[in-house]
Every structure is written in structure tokens, then in C-alpha cells.
Amino acid sequence: MPLHVMLLVLFGALLHASWNAIVKSGHDKLRETGLVAGGAALVAACGLPFVPLPAPESWPWVAAAVVVHQVYYAMVAAAYRAGDMGHTYPLMRGTAPLIVALVSAPLLGETLTSAGWIGIGLICGSILMLALHRHVDHRATVIALGNAMVIATYTLVDGTGARLSGHAVSYVLWLTFLSGPPILAWLLWCDAPALLQRVRGRGGIALAGGACSIGSYGFALWAMTQAPLAAVAALRETSVLFAVGISVFLLGEPGSLRRVIASILVVAGAATLRFA
Numbered sequence: 168m169p170l171h172v173m174l175l176v177l178f179g180a181l182l183h184a185s186w187n188a189i190v191k192s193g194h195d196k197l198r199e200t201g202l203v204a205g206g207a208a209l210v211a212a213c214g215l216p217f218v219p220l221p222a223p224e225s226w227p228w229v230a231a232a233v234v235v236h237q238v239y240y241a242m243v244a245a246a247y248r249a250g251d252m253g254h255t256y257p258l259m260r261g262t263a264p265l266i267v268a269l270v271s272a273p274l275l276g277e278t279l280t281s282a283g284w285i286g287i288g289l290i291c292g293s294i295l296m297l298a299l300h301r302h303v304d305h306r307a308t309v310i311a312l313g314n315a316m317v318i319a320t321y322t323l324v325d326g327t328g329a330r331l332s333g334h335a336v337s338y339v340l341w342l343t344f345l346s347g348p349p350i351l352a353w354l355l356w357c358d359a360p361a362l363l364q365r366v367r368g369r370g371g372i373a374l375a376g377g378a379c380s381i382g383s384y385g386f387a388l389w390a391m392t393q394a395p396l397a398a399v400a401a402l403r404e405t406s407v408l409f410a411v412g413i414s415v416f417l418l419g420e421p422g423s424l425r426r427v428i429a430s431i432l433v434v435a436g437a438a439t440l441r442f443a
Contacts, residue, residue, distance in 0.1 A: 172390045179386030180406035182379040187377040188413045193254045194243035198365045201350045206377025208347025213342040221332035230326025235321040236346045242314035250307025253414035257407045262315035265291040267322050267400040289436030326391040335392050339385040
């Protein structure tokens with residue numbers, strides 16, 4: 168994987184952990200997620216006049232991705248209601264790239280080198296070590312694993328769509344612009360006054376989270392046009408390193424030696440992918 172691609176994916180990983188921390192820090196996880204999605208849609212709308220339309224063959228993938236992302240938003244909120252970010256985030260993000268690696272060969276015809284598989288294995292294994300231990304909420308574990316399947320699905324859908332679009336940035340902007348309104352419409356229908364009150368209280372934070380969200384995914388989808396999906400998906404999950412740091416130092420969740428060791432292994436996996 169080229170160094171400049173790797174660095175952009177790592178920066179995107181930091182942005183991803185940041186917007187997830189915004190959701191986790193809020194009182195109402197689903198409304199926080201909706202506000203971040205809405206903020207991302209606003210940012211995307213500002214960029215649409217400056218990019219060409221994605222190629223026609225990518226629009227069915229955009230439509231499918233919008234649906235999958237609604238499920239993803241709901242499950243992110245549910246996971247953070249059920250458990251700590253330090254547990255659920257690594258489990259969601261660590262399992263997904265392994266699923267992508269296993270299915271991308273038969274579905275997309277992509278193959279990885281031995282070093283690529285070792286790097287993916289190190290990243291996924293160490294991330295799972297961060298998440299799986301005895302003193303956890305099993306409901307949170309089940310939700311996080313379910314969302315890992317959703318993440319793997321949208322990774323494959325969006326990776327394919329971005330390649331077909333002919334313009335990865337345009338694909339990301341249109342996807343983000345179209346993904347925000349459905350969840351916001353649902354939240355308005357359920358309790359409009361509560362959502363509007365949330366906008367007044369945390370609108371600025373949500374907008375920042377939206378900018379982080381679109382930047383994170385934009386870098387990842389562009390990278391998927393330059394390198395194998397499985398490798399990019401695994402490297403992107405180094406966001407777990409940032410998430411663990413945020414959960415301990417900003418959200419006050421407990422740290423442990425296991426998390427330090429697992430974090431070192433994540434870095435080793437990323438270095439292996441760099442030279443795969």
C-alpha cells in the first residue's frame with residue numbers, strides 16, 4: 168500500500184473515532200447519531216456543486232448504501248446505549264474487516280499476499296482482544312457483532328460503488344447527502360420537539376462530528392480505489408487505537424494492560440500492511 172494512501176486512511180481513522188466519541192458522549196445516542204448524520208449531509212451539500220455526478224452505473228450502489236447506512240446508524244446508537252465505547256467500538260470495527268477479507272475474494276476477485284493476510288490478522292485479532300473479556304455486557308457484544316456485519320456490507324457496497332462512480336469524492340458526497348435526511352425525518356416524526364431541542368443544545372458539536380464523518384469515509388473510499396478493499400478496511404480500523412485513547416482519557420472509561428498490548432499489535436499489523 169502506498170505511503171500517502173496509508174497516511175490518509177490513518178487520518179480518517181482518527182476522524183472516525185472522533186465522531187463516534189461525540190455520539191457516545193451525548194445523552195440520547197440515537198438523536199446524537201442522527202444529528203451527526205444531518206451535519207454530514209449539510210457539509211456534503213456544500214461540496215456537491217463542485218464535483219461531477221457519479222457515473223450512472225454507480226447509482227444503484229448509492230441507493231443500496233443509503234439503506235444500509237440507516238441500519239448502521241441505528242445499531243451504532245444501540246451499541247453505545249448498551250455498553251462502553253472501549254468495548255463496543257473495537258468489536259464493531261475489528262470484526263468487519265475480517266469479514267470483508269473473507270468475502271472480497273469470491274465476490275470481487277481480489278487476492279491478498281501472505282503479508283497482507285498477516286497484517287489483517289494482527290489488526291483484527293488485537294482489536295478483538297481489546298473487546299472480548301469476561302466483564303462485559305453480552306447484549307452489547309451481540310449488538311456490536313451484528314453491526315460488524317452491517318459495516319462489512321456497506322464496505323463492500325461502497326467500495327464497489329466508488330470504483331464504478333469514476334469519482335470517489337463525488338460518490339461520498341452524494342451518499343452522505345442522501346443518507347442524512349431519512350434518519351432525521353424518522354427522528355422528527357417520533358419526537359420533533361426533542362430533536363429541535365437537541366439541535367439547539369448540540370448543533371455545533373453535531374456539525375463538527377458530521378465533518379469528521381464525511382472526511383473519514385471520504386478518505387477510506389478514495390483509498391479503496393487505490394488499494395484492495397480488505398487491506399484498506401483493516402487499516403481503517405486502527406481507529407480503535409484513537410477510540411481507546413478517547414474512551415480512557417476523555418470519557419473516563421477504565422484502561423488496562425490488555426488494551427496497551429492490543430494497541431501495539433494493531434500498529435504492528437498496520438506496518439505489515441504498509442509493506443504488503
